[in-house]
Amino acid sequence: MALPRILSERLTIPAIAAPMTTVSGPELVIAACRSGVVGSFPTHNAASTDQLDHWLYQIHAALDGSGRRAAPVAPNLVVHRTNERLRADLDCLVRHRVELVITSVGSPKPVIAPLHDIGCLVFADVAGVTHAQRALEAGVDGLVLLTAGAGGQTGWANPFAFVRAVRRYFDGPIVLAGGISDGTSILAAQVLGADLAYLGTRFIATSESNAGDDYKAALIGSTLDDVRLSTRVGGIPASLLASWLALDDAAKPDAAESGAAETGADDSAGFAQERLLRNRTAWSAGHSVAGVDAITSVADLVDTIAQQYAQARHGLFGRLVDGGPSAGPQVLPMAKH
Template sequence: MQSLRLPVVAAPMLIVSGPELVIAACRAGVLGAFPLGNPRGEGELDAWLERIERELAEAADAGESVAPYVPNLVVHPSNTQLPAQLEAVVAHAPEIVITSVGSPKNVVPALHDAGAQVWADVATVHHAERALEAGVDGLVLLGAGAGGHTGWANPFAFVRAVRERFDGTLVLAGGVSDGASILAAEALGCDLCYLGTRFIASAESRAQPAYKQMIVDSELDDIQLTDVFSGMNVSMMRKSLVANGLDPRDFGVQGASGGPLYAERNPGGPREWRDIWSAGHSASGIHDVAPVAEIVDRLEREYHAARAALRERLR
């Protein structure tokens, strides 16, 4: 994509990603993504899409090089709003749509008819193969250490295993927070990287100030993998569990036989995402809250410095 300054997607994040973050990312030269479930009110999804398109068009008319915005469709059967969300996306016909949490097979035809590429996020090689059978154009590989819902696979092995099967667009998610890791992902065979946690700690994200600061104050070892909330693996911050009066030792990976989920056992307790906050392993590399434009400038400098250092080592 010639409009990109860096091969980066500002990842779609529940609650956190609003029009402000998407627009800032696209204007900074990276793909700006958001979950279509974030706008909640009547007519709000269309209003978000219209605002994003209008402000990016105005920036382009003013001579800026603007990257595409990327809606994210949750295709799990529990998403009762999927038909309306799909209809809205088809009407706006974005360049790229990302599907999450399930098979994309039922939405690929309509999105392709609208002229959109479809990228599916996957956490296993099996799911990658299923998504390719459904006709997707790209894959987002959820490697170990990604924030939010995450996979378990080592990113090195995962990327190489999928690249043997697929020569289309690959996006690596998990543990990427600086320019050197972006370059490393390219060396593995990826086309782009997801950065989510880095953009939670941005001025334009809708995360609470305490959430942003907790990311700055956290290290890799402060990130906890658990399936207690939804039955799916998710990366959460231990400090957030503690802040809500919860014992991190009760929030491991229990598997299907682990008993009732947290919400069933604690119907009035703190809620995942709203009260208990997620972050990825890349929290270790985040030391401040900054505007998106400044973050992307920094990533670009780090990326080119890493390339220069690698060339020097290879001489």
Template sequence: MSLPALLEGRLRLPVVAAPMFLVSNPKLVLACCNNGVVGSFPALNQRESGGFKAWLEEIEAGLEDDGAPYAVNLIVHYTNPRLQADLAICVDHKVPIVITSLGAVQEVVDAVHGYGGLVFHDVTTRRHAEKAAEAGVDGLIAVAAGAGGHAGTWSPFALIAEIRQFFDKTLLLSGCLNHGHEVLAAQVLGADLAYMGTRFIATRESAAEEAYKQMILDAKAADIIHTPAVSGVPASFMRQSLERAGYDMKRLQDKADINYGEKLKPLNDEAKAWKSVWSAGQGVGAIDDLPSVGELIERLDREYREARKRAFFLH
């Protein structure tokens, strides 16, 4: 196990609640952190940098002394016009963990390390992982097949095994994790932390629309479609929302343009499409309730401890 000092002794469970577009907000982040797991949100969930800064202030004011650290997701892509401004705000607020996506850049890593923060980076292949490791990141998030959001297609067995051949720092695993025994399974595979997204959408604190939450309760693994047609990057979405948004189901392998500047324009047609196309992972079929975050973490904790006891007895 390889946990940085920032996380040692501060987590009730080895879990990070993933940053989710239009879902993660201060209420969800605080509920996670104050119940003992890392809460996170994308900086771009606020339409402008002033709002992003206000969210950081709200989170910092609401964190309990014994709470887990929080994290912010930055899109490191040339089409994101806010990157430099949002990075400067992260530095000013000394954000404990910065999660980077779509680019592992030395400049970002150095800026966060400059105040003692951590950088975790999303990867879907060995090549992506090697490039991020070269940039000096503190952790890699192995986004395996079946994960929601910008997911990969590699089996978690293959992805974890190959990353561990050259990376001995903190490793997180994402993909179909809903229960405490699955958190333990991620550790058995070689990960240090479980990275859970879809399960936290279906909580009472989540900012997802009620129809979004209900669709997760109704969906099964067969409803999840992995496509580059929405954002230009292959990602997992629920079939029902793609159909409702008018996507041609026969052309879902056509790649959309990647442009994060356009996504920030509230009146832009493409931005509206993003709001009506809902992401989820293949683990949706195991989600059948809408608990509070506190109730969910209590259950995960119980399941995790029971699984550890079973594993001990088997040994």
């Protein structure tokens, strides 16, 4: 199935700057969309639906004035039944006629009809094949496959197995999430059968992200060995930096909350994203932290990734045409480690 035109014709690289609690706000979204990458942000990052309304005006005004057709904006809606703002935020997205919504934490079913009515695509993030099947039955247009080592509330599935399993029964848009930080990995995701890559951690270390300087510096100083799976924040398994976990609890502004969340994953314990928000100082990162070696502007980052992507394509096709199976892999420089 062909990729929808808003994704096939308006992107510089086949990628989405993934939604991140606390980290993604209007500045990051505007910069991503201007650079030709889908810009996503969780609606709950806005303090209220009124602020969400204001953000969407601000984002669309900035992009409309940018001269070229920017990449789509994709608000991320937590569809968990405990999200008290769900109806109001959904109505706001409908009023602004957004082009793409990414749902997470729950069934996308209740939001699909109103969004389809305005011609908006709905992608759901999923962490397993049953979950993916349910989302498709509900009527989503695309899937974000969360895999092992992803930042935030991570998946656990191996990306090779997950993409191939879903491709057996779904030929629509697939976005691969987890471990992707450069152009070579984006091409690899496409070879595997995904259409787009979801990059979270890599965009934290940009000048437009809302992450604090110490968090950005910690990303640069960390390897993938420093990523820990922990229920410490929000009560559900999330990828967190060892350096943050090692901080004295007293040094963490949200110490009481992080301690309270240690007890484990309990769906009834409250709206997970809200609990994450209360832990807004937590340093989350995925295995893709291995590719974070500097803080740059979003435009420079996308430019670098686009060059890597073109180089990787060139290398791959060169190998296929000239070398055949015996030609060794072309080793492209990786940022660090």
